[in-house]
Amino acid sequence: MEKAKLNDDFRVVMVGGSAGSLEVIIKMLGSLVNNRLAILLIVHRKGSIHSSLANLLDMKTAVIVKEAEEKEFIKPGYVYIAPADYHLLIERNGSMSLDYSEKINFSRPSIDVSFECAADVFGDRVIGILLSGGNADGVEGLKTIRKAGGICVVQDPGSALVSYMPQHAMNEMEPDKTLNGGEIADFLNDIP
Amino acid sequence: MFQQEIGDNEVELLLNELVGVYGYDFTSYSTASVKRRINRLFILDRFKSFDDFRGRVLHDKNYIKRFVQEITVNVTEMFRDPLFYKLIKEQVLPVLATYPFIRIWHAGCSTGEEVYSMAILLKEAGIMHKSLLYATDINPGVLDQVVKGIYPLRSLKQFSENYILSGGKEDFSSYYTAKYDLAKFDDELRSKMIVSTHNLVSDRSFNEFQLIICRNVLIYFNKPLQDKVLSLFDSSLEKRGFLALGSKEQIKFASVSGKYEQLDPKEKIWRRLN
Numbered sequence: 001m002e003k004a005k006l007n008d009d010f011r012v013v014m015v016g017g018s019a020g021s022l023e024v025i026i027k028m029l030g031s032l033v034n035n036r037l038a039i040l041l042i043v044h045r046k047g048s049i050h051s052s053l054a055n056l057l058d059m060k061t062a063v064i065v066k067e068a069e070e071k072e073f074i075k076p077g078y079v080y081i082a083p084a085d086y087h088l089l090i091e092r093n094g095s096m097s098l099d100y101s102e103k104i105n106f107s108r109p110s111i112d113v114s115f116e117c118a119a120d121v122f123g124d125r126v127i128g129i130l131l132s133g134g135n136a137d138g139v140e141g142l143k144t145i146r147k148a149g150g151i152c153v154v155q156d157p158g159s160a161l162v163s164y165m166p167q168h169a170m171n172e173m174e175p176d177k178t179l180n181g182g183e184i185a186d187f188l189n190d191i192p
Numbered sequence: 193m194f195q196q197e198i199g200d201n202e203v204e205l206l207l208n209e210l211v212g213v214y215g216y217d218f219t220s221y222s223t224a225s226v227k228r229r230i231n232r233l234f235i236l237d238r239f240k241s242f243d244d245f246r247g248r249v250l251h252d253k254n255y256i257k258r259f260v261q262e263i264t265v266n267v268t269e270m271f272r273d274p275l276f277y278k279l280i281k282e283q284v285l286p287v288l289a290t291y292p293f294i295r296i297w298h299a300g301c302s303t304g305e306e307v308y309s310m311a312i313l314l315k316e317a318g319i320m321h322k323s324l325l326y327a328t329d330i331n332p333g334v335l336d337q338v339v340k341g342i343y344p345l346r347s348l349k350q351f352s353e354n355y356i357l358s359g360g361k362e363d364f365s366s367y368y369t370a371k372y373d374l375a376k377f378d379d380e381l382r383s384k385m386i387v388s389t390h391n392l393v394s395d396r397s398f399n400e401f402q403l404i405i406c407r408n409v410l411i412y413f414n415k416p417l418q419d420k421v422l423s424l425f426d427s428s429l430e431k432r433g434f435l436a437l438g439s440k441e442q443i444k445f446a447s448v449s450g451k452y453e454q455l456d457p458k459e460k461i462w463r464r465l466n
Contacts, residue, residue, distance in 0.1 A: 070411055070440050071418075083440055086411075089224035092200065097222045098440050100408045101229070101265040117224055 010076035011191055012122045013037050016111030016141065018044040018133025020161025024181040025131070029061035031185035035077040036192070040068070040118070042082045042111045044135065054081050068096045082109040090117040105137035115141025124149030127191070129184065131155045133165030139172050146173060153177045153187065197234055202242050203227050206249065213250050216260060216330075217393045220417035226263060233262045261333045265412065269350060270305040272407070273439050274357035277309060279459045281359055284434050285317045288402055294323040297401045297428065299392060300409035301327040304338030304385075305351070310405070311381040312355075312367060320384060326399065328390035338387050341377035348375050392421050397428040404429055408438035415445070422446045429464055436461045 017025060021043060032039075045053070057079070058065040068080040068088055073095045080096065082088035087099040087109050104110035111130070115138060118126045128145035130138045132155055146152050152175045157163035159180035169175065179187055198206075203226060204219075211217045218226055239245040248255050271277045288294045294314075298307045307327045314320040327338050337343075343351075352364040368375040390398070392409070404425050410418045425435055426448040435443070435452065437460040443449045452462035 070442065071415055086440060089222070089228065091222065091224045097224050098411045099225050099228075099265065100267055100411070100438070101225075102267055113228070117228075 009125070011037050011125050011127055012074065012118055013039040013127045013129065013188065014042070014115050014118045014141075014145070015039060015129045015131065016042045016115065016133075016138040017131035018107075018111075018135050018137065018162070018165055020132035020134075023161070024155065024184065026057065026060055027181055028184045028188070029057055029063070029065065029079065032188055033062055034189045034191060035063055037188060038074045038076045039063075039079040039188075040074070040082070040088065040114060041079060042088060042109050042114045042138075044107050044109070044111075044133070044137070045084055057081070068098075070098050071095050082114065084109075087113045088117075089113065090121045092121055094121065105135060107135065107137045111138035112141040116144045119144040119148035119150060122148075122150075126150035127153065129153040129155075130166055130169050131181075132160035132162045134162045135165055136168050138165060139169045142169055142175075143173055151176050153179060153184070155184070156180045198227070198231050198242055198245070200227065202246075203230055206230070206246055209246070209250055214256055215394065216256075216391075218263065220393065220414050222412050222414055225265070225412050229263045229265070233259065236262070257333055261331050264331055265408075266302045266331070266334050268302045268305045268408075269347065269354065270309045271351065271354035271358045271360075272306060272309075273459075274354045274359075276436070276439065276459050276461070277313065277354075277358035279456055279461055280310075280436070281313050281317070283455055284403060284436075284461065285313060285319070287432075287434075288323075289317060289319050291402060292322065294319060294403075295326065295399060295401045296323065296403045296405065297326045297328070297399070299328055299390070299404060299406040299425070301329050301334075301338060302331075303334045303343075304341070304387075305343065306405065306407065307338060307385060308341060308377050308381055309355075311384065312360075314384075315381065316360075316362065323384050325385045326401070327385050327387045330389065330391045330393075332389050335387050335389065338385065339382070341379075341382050342374050343377075345370055345373045345375050392424065393417065397424055399428065400430050401428055401433060402430050403434045403436065405436045406438075407436070408441070410437060410441045419446050422448050426451065426464075431464060431466065433464050434461060435464070 054067040065079040067083050089097040089099050126145050128142045142152050154169045154175040155166045156178045157167040160166050207219045249259050301307050314323050355364045368377045455461045
């Protein structure tokens with residue numbers, strides 16, 4: 001698989017979550033100090049009319065949290081949130097594209113779609129993290145990240161508010177790490 | 193879900209050949225989207241190899257129609273983003289109403305749900321009789337649906353909710369007739385529509401408009417093509433005309449951006465300055 005031809009060599013952390021994941025994300029961002037990572041959040045949520053999730057999360061963390069903009073380049077030190085009601089794709093040059101095509105796994109944004117794009121573009125630089133949720137979205141994407149040589153992390157289903165999504169991942173694959181919600185920030189902070 | 197069977201090099205090869213054989217130029221589309229759509233179609237139509245797929249696309253004149261329809265995204269709804277339509281109704285239509293003759297262009301209108309939404313707003317504002325709605329798309333297949341004005345009945349609940357959220361006060365069901373699992377919109381609504389193919393990549397401006405609506409089309413284009421299309425819109429707008437885009441689309445980095453002011457920070461509607 002071809003890798004992105006970028007000068008930078010930062011890690012790209014793809015976080016997928018559905019029902020029950022927001023609290024974990026808030027906790028994770030609250031303790032995050034590693035600004036060498038680029039983090040993309042793909043979170044299922046009701047298509048609220050003008051979403052302010054980015055503003056909400058930005059107040060809780062030391063890194064910069066913003067909604068992903070069309071054709072914006074992915075940079076370390078930033079947390080990008082997929083806008084409600086769009087799939088978030090990644091271009092070969094490391095920029096993001098939005099896509100209003102059919103829902104995948106009843107979801108838009110779909111975690112699978114973004115995880116697969118990240119694996120395709122960034123290969124073994126990707127860390128995929130799948131959190132709490134009541135939907136099977138994200139599991140195929142996580143497998144694709146694994147195939148491309150990336151690292152796969154699943155929230156311990158026992159610690160998840162809704163265990164279906166992480167449990168489904170555990171049934172389908174053996175993740176590199178299984179962490180409870182509170183351990184994810186430490187894991188990310190330790191990445192060089 | 194699919195595995196990526198067709199890689200970057202194959203996509204590039206195919207897109208280049210399409211320009212030569214059919215004149216369809218997708219080479220300036222956002223690659224991530226096109227690659228995903230091509231792989232999706234490859235799986236959907238159960239091709240065994242890229243060579244089979246390529247042969248079919250390049251030599252089967254019927255299959256190319258399907259290819260274009262499936263490579264482009266045709267997901268839309270009536271009154272999509274209701275607050276956008278509220279702003280059109282409250283701030284754009286009152287200005288248009290002052291003109292003796294109104295021309296509106298829906299560029300990349302897909303199956304036409306948003307064109308019918310506009311027709312409803314024009315009718316309710318009492319200015320339909322002096323309006324023309326130009327509905328264009330690259331894709332002849334979707335335009336048939338615009339002409340028919342028939343949509344699946346199951347979509348109507350969402351459409352009706354959007355209509356109410358946009359400030360609609362009438363009985364939405366009075367605009368269509370339901371039969372079996374389909375809803376047909378009144379012929380009156382389509383009486384002022386002019387439906388035609390138009391390719392934003394290769395075709396030129398064909399008229400001057402007071403309002404151009406192009407929603408969730410530019411997101412599938414790369415930056416240089418976005419800029420080119422925005423310039424095409426700019427040259428197709430009358431002085432003080434309005435340009436309306438999709439909820440995540442921007443003109444701020446385009447060469448024409450200095451000539452426009454945004455009506456409201458939350459909605460993607462701009463007005464051309466003098």
